[in-house]
Amino acid sequence: MGMKKNYWRRRHLMELFMKTLMRISLVGAAASLGLILWTVVARGLPALTWDMVTQSPKGGFYMGKEGGVLNAIIGSLYLALGGTLLAMLFSLPIALYLKTYLGSSKWGQYVRLSLDVLWGIPSIVYGAFGFTIMIAIGMRASLLAGIIVLALVELPIMVRAMDEVIRRMPADLEQAALALGSTRFEVAMRVVTRQMLPGIVTAILLAFGRGIGDAASVLFTAGYTDRIVTSLMRPTASLPLAVFFQLGSPFPEVQQRGYASALILTIIVLAVSFGSRWLASRLNKYTIK
Amino acid sequence: MDTHIQVKNLNVYYGKQQALKNVNIEIPKKQITVIMGPSGCGKTTLLKSFNRFLELTDGTQITGEVLVDGQNIYDREVDVTEVRKTVGLLAQRPSPLPMSIYDNVVYGMHIHKMKKDRKEYKAAVRHYLEIAGLWDEVGKRLHDPATGLSIGQQQRLCLARGLAVEPEIILGDEPTSALDPISSQNIEARLLDLKQQYTTVIVTHTLRQAKRLADHVIYMYMGEVIEAGPAKEVFTNPKHERTRQYLEGLF
Numbered sequence: 001m002g003m004k005k006n007y008w009r010r011r012h013l014m015e016l017f018m019k020t021l022m023r024i025s026l027v028g029a030a031a032s033l034g035l036i037l038w039t040v041v042a043r044g045l046p047a048l049t050w051d052m053v054t055q056s057p058k059g060g061f062y063m064g065k066e067g068g069v070l071n072a073i074i075g076s077l078y079l080a081l082g083g084t085l086l087a088m089l090f091s092l093p094i095a096l097y098l099k100t101y102l103g104s105s106k107w108g109q110y111v112r113l114s115l116d117v118l119w120g121i122p123s124i125v126y127g128a129f130g131f132t133i134m135i136a137i138g139m140r141a142s143l144l145a146g147i148i149v150l151a152l153v154e155l156p157i158m159v160r161a162m163d164e165v166i167r168r169m170p171a172d173l174e175q176a177a178l179a180l181g182s183t184r185f186e187v188a189m190r191v192v193t194r195q196m197l198p199g200i201v202t203a204i205l206l207a208f209g210r211g212i213g214d215a216a217s218v219l220f221t222a223g224y225t226d227r228i229v230t231s232l233m234r235p236t237a238s239l240p241l242a243v244f245f246q247l248g249s250p251f252p253e254v255q256q257r258g259y260a261s262a263l264i265l266t267i268i269v270l271a272v273s274f275g276s277r278w279l280a281s282r283l284n285k286y287t288i289k
Numbered sequence: 290m291d292t293h294i295q296v297k298n299l300n301v302y303y304g305k306q307q308a309l310k311n312v313n314i315e316i317p318k319k320q321i322t323v324i325m326g327p328s329g330c331g332k333t334t335l336l337k338s339f340n341r342f343l344e345l346t347d348g349t350q351i352t353g354e355v356l357v358d359g360q361n362i363y364d365r366e367v368d369v370t371e372v373r374k375t376v377g378l379l380a381q382r383p384s385p386l387p388m389s390i391y392d393n394v395v396y397g398m399h400i401h402k403m404k405k406d407r408k409e410y411k412a413a414v415r416h417y418l419e420i421a422g423l424w425d426e427v428g429k430r431l432h433d434p435a436t437g438l439s440i441g442q443q444q445r446l447c448l449a450r451g452l453a454v455e456p457e458i459i460l461g462d463e464p465t466s467a468l469d470p471i472s473s474q475n476i477e478a479r480l481l482d483l484k485q486q487y488t489t490v491i492v493t494h495t496l497r498q499a500k501r502l503a504d505h506v507i508y509m510y511m512g513e514v515i516e517a518g519p520a521k522e523v524f525t526n527p528k529h530e531r532t533r534q535y536l537e538g539l540f
Contacts, residue, residue: 172384176447179340180397180454181374190396195387286434287387 037266044263047256053264057226065253069261071228075236076265078143078229079222080212083150087158087207090151092200095162112163118156124216126153131220144232146222153217154207161206165199170288198283205276209269215240239265293318293458293488294339299353301334301343308334310512312353316505321480321489323499323520326509326535332492335509336460339490340376341369357458374401377456379464383443385435386450390427393435393446394418397454413453421449422479441472448479459483461491465498477502496536500524508532 006012051068058067102108130149139145173195177187215238223235224245239261246258294316301309309331316322324332334343341362343349354361362372374397386393394414397403404410414431418424423445427438435446444464451459461480465473480489480502493499499506503520508529516523516532527533 170384172380172382173386175342175345176380176384176386177396178345179342179373179378179380180400180450181370181372182400183370186400190400191386286389286392286436288385288436 040259040263040266043256044259044261047253047260048263049260052257052260056228065251065257069237069239069242069257069264071226072237072239072242072261073264073268075143075222075229076212076239076268078236079146079150079218079238080208082143082147083154083211084204084208086147086151087154087211088204091155091158091162091203091207094155094159095166098159098163099166112160115156115160119160122216123153123214124219127217127220130217134221140233141221141223141235142233143222143229143236146218146236146238147232149217149221150211150214153214154211157210158203158207161203162200165196165203168199169195173288195287198280198287201283202276202280205272205279209272209276212272213240213265213269215244239268290315291318292316293358294490295354295356295359296335296338297354297356299335299338299355300351301331301338302350303346304348308512309338312514314507314514314517316488316490318488319485320504321484321491321502322505322507323503324490324492324507324509325494325496325499326515328494330509331512332507332509333462334512335507336462336490336492339458339460340373340378342378374454375456376458376460377451377454379444379448379451379459379461381463382467383440383447385438385443385446388435389432390418390435390438390446391431394449394453397450401454403454417449417453418446420452420479420483421445422475423449439472441468441475444468444472444476445479448476452483456487458488458490461489463492463494466494473498496538508535510535 007016049068051066053068053073054070055068056071057069058064098108098111102111126149130145130152134140134145169192173191174187177191178184182190218238219241222238224237224241225235226237229236242261243258243265246254246261249255249258292315296312296314296316299309299312300307312335324335326332337343338351338355339357339362343351351363355363357372357375360367386396388396391414394417395410398410398413404413415424415428418427423442426442427433427446435443438446444467459480464480465476468476477498480491483489484504491502493502500520503524505518506520506523507517508515508523508527508531510531516527516529518528523532524536527536
């Protein structure tokens with residue numbers, strides 16, 4: 001009987017061809033990530049001195065060859081933390097409203113569509129929009145303005161991610177807890193929270209990661225400075241802009257400091273995303289899939 | 290007959306649609322009562338009137354009385370959480386809580402503060418898992434997620450969880466319909482073991498299961514109770530034409 005595999009038949013060749021194509025795509029994607037990391041590490045590591053993370057720049061707008069980018073590290077953390085907190089304050093109610101009152105209705109679909117559109121808008125547009133409003137109300141570039149615009153950038157990401165988590169809440173779960181004589185409050189605190197917390201934490205950290213790496217939205221709104229920010233109403237430095245300015249310098253030493261700043265930013269983003277993975281998998285152990 | 294649950298002139302409406310029409314029945318203490326009838330006849334609605342689950346659906350209207358030990362559970366001053374503690378429910382599909390096996394069983398006891406210390410809780414968890422016939426399978430992995438269990442084991446876990454709050458009545462809403470035959474047999478065996486201590490009310494759509502379990506039978510059709518009585522009488526000598534037709538499998 002002819003049960004032996006004939007590799008030269010068309011369907012087998014087709015499968016081999018497609019499989020190879022998929023592998024090439026995968027390798028291509030992995031390789032570009034590797035190359036990015038390699039470039040940042042290879043060029044940034046030599047310039048990554050203790051001074052870089054403990055001092056403010058000396059020599060004006062990062063153009064100097066002395067000092068560090070502590071002001072940008074602190075500024076970026078403030079911006080991303082503030083923006084994430086502010087976005088959270090609005091995202092959770094919006095996500096709950098979407099689930100509770102809009103559901104899959106026509107309006108619910110419209111809201112989700114507009115959030116997806118917002119998600120896709122380039123952050124420079126958010127920055128320009130924020131800047132226009134700031135001029136209209138006579139506000140100067142400041143940490144507060146940067147936080148508000150970053151919150152706007154993060155909001156659609158956060159709401160959509162939370163929306164998915166809340167929609168995946170199994171309907172039987174609340175009834176199971178109520179059947180044991182729980183009050184609604186106990187159901188919310190002991191059951192619903194446990195089920196949804198991992199997803200919500202992931203949504204928040206995802207938005208944080210997006211916020212901390214964004215340069216365009218803070219360019220006009222948060223400004224830049226050589227000092228460490230001390231007030232919400234003062235301009236602040238940020239890591240993405242530090243990278244931008246330093247790489248734009250004609251001096252190789254300053255450019256190398258730019259790679260070092262990029263390395264610092266990359267390390268923060270990687271730490272946040274690995275941290276969120278780890279936290280989510282720990283919290284996820286008991287959730288109902 | 291010692292009556293545990295008495296239903297008086299119960300009418301239930303979902304919006305404009307009437308799901309139960311003037312139901313008057315008595316459910317005996319410490320026996321298994323089986324509610325049967327074709328789909329959509331109101332058997333699950335009747336069952337869920339016993340633990341006040343009907344009010345979880347918007348637009349439900351209820352008139353009449355459900356007395357448990359003579360107390361109308363729809364009375365204003367009755368605490369609904371106490372009703373549901375007294376009347377446990379085994380749902381159609383098992384739904385473990387998002388926590389470990391141990392925490393699933395201990396959950397109800399915790400919220401009702403039923404034990405003094407950790408040691409007592411631990412002993413109680415073991416006790417109820419044994420009653421549910423699950424201890425041998427999970428005793429060594431109590432802190433694993435409950436979702437890792439098979440669906441049959443999950444249903445027995447839900448039984449243990451329900452019994453742990455010390456109910457007097459167990460409701461079963463087609464509790465074996467999602468299970469394989471062996472798990473179903475296992476659950477049925479538990480229910481038969483437990484009937485000396487608990488009043489049990491089961492909704493089923495399989496006639497053979499009804500015959501295996503029932504001491505007492507309620508037959509419903511189109512929101513009305515057509516016939517109710519001891520299983521022997523109803524199964525061998527139904528008084529009503531519709532019951533006879535149903536038992537013969539005519540519809």
